[in-house]
Amino acid sequence: MTIYLDYMATTPVDPRVIEAMQSCLGFDGVFGNPASNTHRFGWQALEHVENARAQVAALLNADPREIIFTSGATEAINLALKGAAQFYARQGKHIITMRSEHKAVLDTCAYLSSQGFEVTYLNPEPNGLLNLNALQEAIRPDTIIASIMHVNNETGVIQNIAEIGRLLKEKGVLFHVDAAQSVGKLSLDLQALPVDLMSLSSHKIYGPKGIGALYVRRRPRVQLVPQMHGGGHEMGYRSGTLATHQIVGMGAAYAIAQSQLAEEPQRIAALRDRLWAGIVNLGGLERHGDPMQMVCGCLNFSVEGVDGESLVHALHDLAISQGSACNSANPEPSHVLTSMGVSRAQANRSLRMSVGRFTTVADIDLAIVRINEQVGRLRDLSP
């Protein structure tokens, strides 16, 4: 049996979410098109969509009218960056982000570069955090938007988005936050946080894949050029028939996360800390990312004296990651780690393990045994 330790990649759908989704599929369920406003099938579907929208908004203390459903966080990021860049292009064409961002941000910024925008890529500090002085120096009169992720998907490092947002707001720069890895793990209050756009995932917090959302601030109003045309759904921001079952699933996942926000992150952090405590005595292990600014379930570390690929294969009964799932087909070392100043060789020896809602103490203890055993074996094999 394989132990799943890759919750940062994706999570299994919570059984309570599955139940909510299943009620929106069959003929006896809520299968109607939410845009069908002439009969009860449509009205019922719309009601379910709006309930889910409110559930998503509630976790963020946002207005439901600020939540735009998309096909996932990647699409939300595309809508945020392309939509804002295109709308505000007359005010400027400079964008700021970090080299350690998710590929969804980096590749979108690369596309915008090809369209005449100029992008400044800031390096994180060795601990993964953004240097606020460097951000301040990067801001120009023609800077229109900055995109900084709240929690890094590879290292788990938590950026200080309150301070970053305050600085950007002073300078009149829009602030987009990729919150795919932070929602449901950290408290988010968009009435208090100076964030203009926030990309949200479902499948990172036990909701279904294929659905996400973009938070778009109403006050002050943020404008975007839509990227999907065809009917004007989602207040014109994102056309396309709404997938009621997906949206209900995301809403249910967010509602469950809110109900467990007081205790679940601490429980998950304790499991992660147990894992680290059980392996650190191997010696030659180095954690990546500021451990004081670290999301609850993530553990990214390098192992001296063994090849990372060999260790992952040796630990074949643990589902873990070398780098991120989105990049796992690419043999290059992690761009996140190398942007933090980690050498290519060390990045190649690095692993990401992440625990979550369904991880047990028994899972952790077995993983500890395996890791100690296999690191020992590979080190003994070395000339």
Next chain:
Amino acid sequence: MQQYSDFLLQHFYHTSHQGRLDTNALDVYTATVGTPDNQDVLQLFVQIIDDKIKSATFLAKGSVAIIAGGQWLCDYIAQKNVSDLKQMTVEMILKNLGLPAVKVHVAGLLVQALQKCMDDYLNG
């Protein structure tokens, strides 16, 4: 992450030939080979008596391919004659071990290590 065949992975998981031979013994020959960046390093030990490989062990650091390759090589050469093994080529190893294209260099390292041990034996 690189995908490997089940055959190759079995040689990675079960390294029965892992270890050293006593290099002070007159009939033991050793060779250490590696990539220029030392990402893959192999140390081969062979005991050769009367032209025959009596035993072979290895140590390896690096990829799945180099570890599996060391194990496979020791398995393959055990009890074979040096005169037969002098014909070993990179192509033979690629065909037998099923290395992926990006790990072709491992076959070269295995041949290099074996050739050095056999050359040392033949040169007395």
